[in-house]
Amino acid sequence: xxxxxxxxxxxxxxxxxxxxxxxxxxxxxxxxxxxxxxxxxxxxxxxxxxxxxxxxxxxxxxxxxxxxxxxxxxxxxxxxxxxxxxxxxxxxxxxxxxxxxxxxxxxxxxxxxxxxxxxx
Amino acid sequence: xxxxxxxxxxxxxxxxxxxxxxxxxxxxxxxxxxxxxxxxxxxxxxxxxxxxxxxxxxxxxxxxxxxxxxxxxxxxxxxxxxxxxxxxxxxxxxxxxxxxxxxxxx
Numbered sequence: 001x002x003x004x005x006x007x008x009x010x011x012x013x014x015x016x017x018x019x020x021x022x023x024x025x026x027x028x029x030x031x032x033x034x035x036x037x038x039x040x041x042x043x044x045x046x047x048x049x050x051x052x053x054x055x056x057x058x059x060x061x062x063x064x065x066x067x068x069x070x071x072x073x074x075x076x077x078x079x080x081x082x083x084x085x086x087x088x089x090x091x092x093x094x095x096x097x098x099x100x101x102x103x104x105x106x107x108x109x110x111x112x113x114x115x116x117x118x119x120x
Numbered sequence: 121x122x123x124x125x126x127x128x129x130x131x132x133x134x135x136x137x138x139x140x141x142x143x144x145x146x147x148x149x150x151x152x153x154x155x156x157x158x159x160x161x162x163x164x165x166x167x168x169x170x171x172x173x174x175x176x177x178x179x180x181x182x183x184x185x186x187x188x189x190x191x192x193x194x195x196x197x198x199x200x201x202x203x204x205x206x207x208x209x210x211x212x213x214x215x216x217x218x219x220x221x222x223x224x225x226x
Contacts, residue, residue: 037216047156047164047207047218060214063121096163105211106154106169113163 002026004036004097004111011117012087022080022097022111029075030055035100036080037107038071040093048093052100053080089118122146124210126219133226139195141222143208148188152212155184155193158221159204168193170211200226 008020020038027034038050051071052060061069070083080097094115098107123146133139143153151171156164166175168184171191181196195202203226208219 039218046221047158047209049209049214049216049218052214052216062215098163100216101169104154104169104173105152105213105216106166106175107156107164107209107216108166108169108175110163110165 002099002109004099004109006095006097006111006114008095008114008116010115011119013120014088014118016087018082018084018087018091018116020082020084020095020097020114020116022082024078024080024097024099027099029073029078029080032056033102035102036073037098037100038080038082039096039098039107040091041096041113042090042093045093050084050095051082054102087118092116092118121215122149122210122217124208124217124219126206126208126222128222129220130223130225133198133224135198135200135226137198139198139202139224141193141195141206141208141224143186143191143193143219145189145191145210149210149212151187152210153184153186153191154209154211155182156207156209157202157204158207164207167206195224198224198226202226 035054037052094113096113099109155168158164
């Protein structure tokens with residue numbers, strides 16, 4: 001059974017750096033046919049794709065947020081880590097990680113999400 | 121970046137109705153288009169991939185069509201459990217942009 005689970009702080013202060021971890025099971029991060037994306041959703045708003053990491057460690061970022069984002073993975077720990085610098089209250093959202101099938105770039109398995117609030 | 125525009129932003133229909141949601145890409149994306157269903161408080165769920173392929177376990181009343189810039193998600197025989205927000209998403213190459221969503225109510 002494939003599962004993903006996000007973890008990280010519930011509350012961060014403005015200007016701080018957010019670090020989120022996605023722990024996966026049921027598939028390997030070295031599988032060439034699979035990869036992982038991070039997506040977020042502010043309260044009451046639409047989904048926003050943030051970043052993606054492939055099995056070969058190639059990375060891709062949202063154009064509007066790329067200066068603040070960094071994605072990495074530890075295949076031995078089955079973890080994908082997202083960092084976002086200079087957090088702002090507008091970054092308050094539920095953050096999801098999802099497995100992505102390379103053939104269609106469809107996100108076929110999602111984590112339950114973790115809610116992050118940015119407030120002083 | 122390619123933009124994905126969904127319409128309508130919301131709709132209300134009756135049980136048993138046929139519902140159609142449209143997604144338009146700002147430039148051609150071939151058939152690299154996926155559809156998701158999101159119920160309140162839950163993570164999105166993949167319904168359709170590659171424009172018209174039904175994900176395993178998804179009821180056959182859901183179907184997708186289209187290519188290039190214009191795509192459609194159709195729900196036949198709308199059921200109460202289909203109340204949700206539906207999103208399209210560009211596939212094949214990053215950025216994996218989502219549409220703005222369509223809220224379906226009964």
